[in-house]
Amino acid sequence: LGKKVEVHQSIDSTNNHLKRNARDYPDEMIVLSEEQKKGRGRLGRSWDSPKGAGLFFSMLLRPRITMEESFKITGIAAAAVAEAIEEVTGLPARIKWPNDILVQGKKVSGILTEVSGEPDGINYIIVGIGINVNTPNFTGELKDRATSLYLEKGEKVSRKELFVRAANKFFRFYHGFTREKTLGEVHGILENRSAVLGKEVIILRGEEKKQGKAVEITKEGFLKVRYESGEEEVLSSGEVSVRGL
Ligand code: BTN
Known part of the structure; x- marks a missing residue:
């Protein structure tokens, strides 16, 4: 992989660990843990991180970009993870904008x-x-919404192979982005693998709930939705739920 990887047996959260040590750690450092006691998801949710079963890792990046440009990093990671999953397992991996990877409609x-x-x-x-x-x-409630590569494939999947492939791809796409300042080939991957394009989606933003159709992944990796009124909006973040998946 050619990157510095720090491996922990157990940690609260690999994101938290990097945040605490951001000053002292080098650019592009990777921290991986076999389990997380306080794995975090988006919007204050938790992320179940039991020992041995999953891959949990975080990367520290110091690109010279603006806040606005930094929104593209999630898309770059999603493209890398989806491609790596499909290459290693043969399972079709879709991207539910902005940050979920689905197999057979489950996360x-x-x-x-x-x-x-x-x-x-x-x-x-x-x-x-x-x-x-x-x-x-x-x-519990995860049963209908979440799955694992093992459950979908019916056999164990090498975590190491998946990690190396996902990280390699991520850095290839990421370096292309920091060089060119565009998503490049990542844009096509986000489009082709999109689980929301052409579908009716519900956009949740805090208390606000709107329904529209996902009509485009823009060159910036943002999601363009069209509401019933004909009005269009480009979303750079926020929670998007997909209907009818
Ligand atoms: C989400 O779908 O809401 C995002 C989940 C992100 C989970 C990963 S596991 C490694 C890293 N450390 C954390 O605490 N969270 C992320």
Whole structure:
């Protein structure tokens, strides 16, 4: 892989760990843990991180980009993870904009991107990736919404192979982006693998709930939705729920 990887047996959260050590750690450092005691998801949710079953890792990045440009990093990570999953397992991986990877309509992976800095220049970005690799089962409300690569494929999947491939791809796409300042081939991957394009979606933003049709993934990796009124909006973040999946 050619990157510095720090491996922990147990940690609260790999994102938290990088945040605490951001000052002392080098650019592009990766922290991976076999389990997380306080794995975090988006919007204050938790991320189940039991020992041995999943892949939990975070990357520290210090690109010279603006806050606005940093929104593209989640798309870059989603494209890398989806491609890596499909290459390693043969399972079709779709991207539910902006940060979920689905297999057969259920979530196998999530990405938590955290940015520190000012609008015109960021300090650092932490990209955290969680993948349900060999999770044997899901209970409660997760049962209908989450799955693992093991459950879909019917056999164990190499976590190491998946990690190396996902990280390699991520850095290839990411370096292309920091060089060219465009998404490049990532844009096509986000479009082709989109689980929401052409579908009716519900956009949840805080208390606000709107329904529209996902009509485009823009060159910036944002989601364009068209409402019944004909009005269009480009979303750069916020929670999007997909109907009828
Ligand atoms: C989500 O789907 O809401 C995002 C989930 C992100 C989980 C990963 S696991 C590694 C890293 N450390 C964390 O605490 N969260 C991310």
